[in-house]
Amino acid sequence: MSIIRAGIYSAYAMFMNIFRLINAPMKPVRHFIILFFGIAIFQGCSGGSGGNNSTIGSVLVNAGADQSVSEQTEVTLTGQGSGETDALTFSWSVAPSLDITHADTTVATAIFTAPITTEVVSYTFTLTVTDGEGNSGSDTVEYLINPVNVLPSAYIEVVTIDDFNSNVFPAGYNIVLDGSESDDPDTADESNPIAAYSWQQTAGESVLDNISTLGDTLTFNTPILADTNTITFALTVTDDEGAEDTETITLNVQSIQQTLPTADAGLDHEVFSGESIVLNGLANTTVDSSTPLVINWVSDTLDTVYIDSASSIQTFAIAPLVTEELSLTFTLEVEDAIANHVEDSITVNVLPLPIQPLNDTGVILQATSTTVAEGHQADYPGQDGQRGQDIININDISTKAGRGQQGFDFTALDEIGDEVDDISQGWRCVRDNITGLIWEVKTAVTETDLHSSNHSYNWYQIEDDGEYSGEESVDETSCSGTNCNTTEYVEDVNEAGLCNFRDWRLPTHDELLSIVHYGKDDGQMVDTEYFPNTTESLGTEVWYWTTESSADGMSGTEAHASWAIDFASGNDNFLLKSTAARIRLVRAGR
Amino acid sequence: MKTLLVLIFLFPCLVAAQTCLSDFDSTAQETEFTDNGDGTATDEELGLIWMRCSIGQTWENETCTGDGLELTWQEALLVAHGYEFANTLGWRLPNMKELASLTERSCVRPAINELFFPNTYSDDYWTSTPSVVDPQRAWVIAFFNSSNALKDKNLTVFTRLVRTAD
Numbered sequence: 155m156s157i158i159r160a161g162i163y164s165a166y167a168m169f170m171n172i173f174r175l176i177n178a179p180m181k182p183v184r185h186f187i188i189l190f191f192g193i194a195i196f197q198g199c200s201g202g203s204g205g206n207n208s209t210i211g212s213v214l215v216n217a218g219a220d221q222s223v224s225e226q227t228e229v230t231l232t233g234q235g236s237g238e239t240d241a242l243t244f245s246w247s248v249a250p251s252l253d254i255t256h257a258d259t260t261v262a263t264a265i266f267t268a269p270i271t272t273e274v275v276s277y278t279f280t281l282t283v284t285d286g287e288g289n290s291g292s293d294t295v296e297y298l299i300n301p302v303n304v305l306p307s308a309y310i311e312v313v314t315i316d317d318f319n320s321n322v323f324p325a326g327y328n329i330v331l332d333g334s335e336s337d338d339p340d341t342a343d344e345s346n347p348i349a350a351y352s353w354q355q356t357a358g359e360s361v362l363d364n365i366s367t368l369g370d371t372l373t374f375n376t377p378i379l380a381d382t383n384t385i386t387f388a389l390t391v392t393d394d395e396g397a398e399d400t401e402t403i404t405l406n407v408q409s410i411q412q413t414l415p416t417a418d419a420g421l422d423h424e425v426f427s428g429e430s431i432v433l434n435g436l437a438n439t440t441v442d443s444s445t446p447l448v449i450n451w452v453s454d455t456l457d458t459v460y461i462d463s464a465s466s467i468q469t470f471a472i473a474p475l476v477t478e479e480l481s482l483t484f485t486l487e488v489e490d491a492i493a494n495h496v497e498d499s500i501t502v503n504v505l506p507l508p509i510q511p512l513n514d515t516g517v518i519l520q521a522t523s524t525t526v527a528e529g530h531q532a533d534y535p536g537q538d539g540q541r542g543q544d545i546i547n548i549n550d551i552s553t554k555a556g557r558g559q560q561g562f563d564f565t566a567l568d569e570i571g572d573e574v575d576d577i578s579q580g581w582r583c584v585r586d587n588i589t590g591l592i593w594e595v596k597t598a599v600t601e602t603d604l605h606s607s608n609h610s611y612n613w614y615q616i617e618d619d620g621e622y623s624g625e626e627s628v629d630e631t632s633c634s635g636t637n638c639n640t641t642e643y644v645e646d647v648n649e650a651g652l653c654n655f656r657d658w659r660l661p662t663h664d665e666l667l668s669i670v671h672y673g674k675d676d677g678q679m680v681d682t683e684y685f686p687n688t689t690e691s692l693g694t695e696v697w698y699w700t701t702e703s704s705a706d707g708m709s710g711t712e713a714h715a716s717w718a719i720d721f722a723s724g725n726d727n728f729l730l731k732s733t734a735a736r737i738r739l740v741r742a743g744r
Numbered sequence: 745m746k747t748l749l750v751l752i753f754l755f756p757c758l759v760a761a762q763t764c765l766s767d768f769d770s771t772a773q774e775t776e777f778t779d780n781g782d783g784t785a786t787d788e789e790l791g792l793i794w795m796r797c798s799i800g801q802t803w804e805n806e807t808c809t810g811d812g813l814e815l816t817w818q819e820a821l822l823v824a825h826g827y828e829f830a831n832t833l834g835w836r837l838p839n840m841k842e843l844a845s846l847t848e849r850s851c852v853r854p855a856i857n858e859l860f861f862p863n864t865y866s867d868d869y870w871t872s873t874p875s876v877v878d879p880q881r882a883w884v885i886a887f888f889n890s891s892n893a894l895k896d897k898n899l900t901v902f903t904r905l906v907r908t909a910d
Contacts, residue, residue: 421826424834426908432825479910503833505910510791515839521874521882523818523897534818535825536836538873621767663890664845672840675877703765705852706889711766717849717890724840724883726892 213237213291217262217281222298225268226340229297233262237285245282252277268299270342272395275299306338306348306393308401322406324413325378326440331387331403334370338393350392356402358385376407378441383407411492415439415447419486419498426507428551430540431471433461434532435498437488444490454483468532470540472549473504480504507546511589514543514561516673516681543588544673555587560673563587564684571653577683583653584684589668591661594652594739596687604634604646607687610734613699613716614639615660621703622712624731631734640699643737652739660701661740663717663726670724679724688721688738695720697727697735704728762858764851773848777860782830785860790845791909795835796861798869799823799903808863814900817882820870824905834907837872840883840892842906847890855890861904868893868901 215235223229231254235242244262246254256264262281269275277297284290311332314320323329333351341347353367359377377383386404418436425431437447449467453459455474459482463469471484485499520531520539531537539545543561546552556565566574566581574581584593596607610631614624624639631638635646640660648656670679678689689696697720703713706728715728718735729735764770777785777794783803786793797803799820800813815823820837827835838846847855854866866888874882874897881894884901895901 422833423826424832424907505834508791508908508910510908512790512792512845513841515841515873517839517873517876519874519876521879521897523816524879526874526876526879534821536821536872538839538871541836541872542839617767621765663849664841667841667844670841672873672883673876702849704889705763705765705768705850705855708763708765713765724892725894726844728889728891 213242213283213285213289215281215283215291215293217279217293217295220296220298222300223268224300224302225271226302227268229266229268231262231264231266231279231281231295233281233283233293233295235262235281235283235291237283237287237289237291239286241286243284245284246279247282248277248279250277254279268297270340271299271301272303272342273301301395302340303393303395303397304338304340305397306341306391306399307336308333308389308391308399309335309337310387310389310401310403311335312403312405319406321404322408323376324408324440325376325410326413326442327376327407328440329374329376329405331372331389332370333372333389333391333401336370336389336391336399336401338391340393340395342394347393348391349394352390352392354388354390356386356388357404358383358407361385375440376405378410378443379407380410382409382412410441410443411494413439413441413444414494414496415444415488415490417486417488417496417498419484419500422501422503424503424505425473425541426505426546427473427475428507428546428549429473429542430530430545431459431473431482431484431502431504432532432535432540433469433471433484433486434535435467435486437467437486439490441490444492444494446491448489450487450489452485452487454485455480462530470530470532471502472551473502475551476504476506478506507543507552513586513588513668514538516544516560516562516671518544518548518560518673538672556585558684559671559681561588562669562671562681562684564681566684567592567653569653571655583655586669589665590742591665591668592653592655592741593669593685594647594658595685596736596738598687599690602634604650605652606634607690607736609633609638609736611638611640611643611699611737612734613729613731614641615701616641622709622714622731624716628732628734630732638734640701640737644739647739655741657741658739659741660699660737663700663702663719665740666698666700666719666738667726670719670721672724677722679721685738694722695725696722697729697733699735699737762851762853764848768850773857773859776857779860780830784830786909787845790842792838792842792845793907793909794846794861795829795905797863797904798865799905801863808861812865812902815870815903816900817870817874817897819900820903821872823903827905829905832907834910835905836907837870837903838906840871840873840885843869843871843885843904844890844892846904847885847887849890852889854887856887864904865902868895870901870903 217233243259246264254264254266280294282292336348338347351370353372355362361374384404388402390400392398416438420434449465451461451464460472482502483499485497487497489495517538519526547561554563556563558564565585566577567583568574569582597605599608612628612631617623627637647658680688697718700717702717704715715730718729719726783796784793797808798812801808801810824837848857854864856864868884868886871883875894882897884895
């Protein structure tokens with residue numbers, strides 16, 4: 155084909171030379187000659203499979219000889235043409251489609267970049283030339299684009315261990331060799347440049363039995379041998395044009411004796427005197443024959459710090475009584491069966507518990523996701539049963555002014571407000587030595603006096619700012635007074651001067667919540683020794699009013715519900731102000 | 745600048761429609777906590793220091809950005825253990841009474857002082873207090889209306905940490 159094209163070109167060159175000879179002075183004749191030679195030339199090469207010079211109108215075009223070029227190279231298209239005028243316009247097109255840069259259309263010269271290909275592909279370019287009189291002609295030329303493969307490159311990554319030299323690993327250690335960074339510069343798919351991975355072990359103790367060797371990673375355990383040893387692996391990657399590259403890596407493996415156990419003592423933290431210190435350690439060895447591991451927790455203090463089970467990997471200590479901040483170091487010592495010893499430490503700040511006017515919840519049991527029981531729950535650190543006044547009291551660190559269950563600190567008062575040493579003699583009020591609040595004590599449901607827990611009241615509080623006050627009286631309530639509402643009850647108790655006080659009031663939500671005992675599971679969520687007759691039931695729920703209206707479920711701008719707490723469950727809710735519920739009055743506070 | 749001001753005033757209206765009792769005194773909110781300038785605020789009366797953002801959010805430009813993490817009860821406890829923030833340790837899950845004290849019971853959706861605790865979710869937050877009656881559940885406080893409730897410990901809810909002021 156190229157020979158035929160060369161022949162055509164020679165004929166064309168001859169024509170052009172003649173054309174130059176007869177140029178300007180002989181215009182009328184020129185047309186004739188062009189026509190004549192054009193016919194002669196094309197008759198001479200008819201049947202040629204390559205170029206297709208044509209003489210549509212009077213424009214002659216030559217797109218040049220067919221070419222064979224490499225992928226990803228810049229190729230310059232050239233061609234020639236002649237027409238009725240000197241001003242010619244050149245235009246290239248191509249099938250299949252390709253971008254052609256043709257900056258100056260007064261000449262044929264244009265540029266394209268041979269596309270990436272994995273096989274020989276043919277592109278047919280057409281050069282169309284138009285003269286100043288609108289005549290045009292065209293010629294085609296074929297470019298064969300040849301694949302030129304760039305080899306892929308295999309690359310192996312392995313994560314080194316902290317404090318280990320690179321490429322040194324313990325015996326029995328799980329290793330992942332990662333070949334996913336291998337690349338192929340001329341891939342057709344940037345996101346997936348490697349067509350195939352193949353791993354093999356080329357030296358050392360065999361470790362690849364029953365292990366997949368075809369993925370982009372290779373996962374295996376290092377040999378467990380008496381001596382140090384090396385293992386070598388080769389990764390061969392194949393690109394999408396079938397070319398391969400191989401990379402090798404050699405790993406140094408420690409002997410059994412050199413392979414140390416690991417120790418992790420957990421996280422630094424901060425607690426108050428009497429709270430639980432969380433000793434959540436981790437210890438491990440990659441060599442089965444080096445087990446069992448012997449665990450020992452030690453504290454750096456000269457004073458004895460109680461560690462519940464120093465030989466358990468997960469245990470707790472009790473923060474000692476301190477008068478100022480103290481930094482303790484707890485060290486986890488781990489020794490394997492061949493006397494290899496490692497250790498790790500955490501720092502625990504211990505602070506004296508400040509005085510706070512907030513009661514703890516009463517919970518000393520510890521929970522998992524599905525259980526509640528006595529005993530330390532290492533995997534649920536910092537939960538209620540490990541922190542606060544309740545556990546500090548259990549650990550015998552706190553001192554109370556009075557008595558009470560868990561962290562509660564109550565003192566009973568008699569009818570004139572005097573402290574009662576022996577509560578078997580009866581009492582009327584209770585002082586909470588933590589919050590400073592003084593509480594009314596209810597009398598039995600069988601009593602008919604003012605404080606009987608058989609009575610119930612609706613919420614009624616005359617508001618001077620337009621808020622909804624509630625109703626003065628509803629049918630469902632019952633009491634020893636005229637109207638069984640919260641306001642009248644407060645007035646009645648103050649008139650009677652319970653425990654010699656006349657400033658009794660409804661508690662706020664926070665105040666009433668402060669005496670709820672969430673550690674109880676008997677439906678009486680309060681320290682019943684100091685607060686008897688609390689839940690002798692009106693029903694399954696035993697609601698006590700607070701003074702606070704609820705902003706939820708308002709009727710327009712009017713709050714028709716107030717907050718109450720159910721002492722059977724510890725649950726709180728807002729009840730319609732017309733609901734019949736109990737009252738426990740409070741006074742003072744810090 | 746004018747546009748910025750308009751946005752500042754419009755934004756709370758668009759995302760948070762806190763409703764309060766008609767006699768609620770919002771000016772008292774300004775002094776309810778002490779701003780420590782480090783993403784924490786102190787309840788001086790109770791001696792509690794609160795993180796101003798939920799776990800997962802970031803304190804920046806005087807507000808909480810990003811999404812809060814919803815965690816199981818165990819995940820919340822493990823996140824809190826050894827947590828370091830504002831250059832201090834001692835952060836923990838609040839117990840039921842502590843978290844209940846953080847609510848603003850005169851308002852709903854959210855039921856919290858938004859000046860100090862912006863972008864609080866009107867949703868459940870974990871307490872460190874398990875139910876001793878129902879082994880599957882622990883106490884949460886719902887910050888849409890301040891109410892407490894027991895929730896399955898495997899549910900995922902929001903978390904805010906506290907530390908005791910020393």
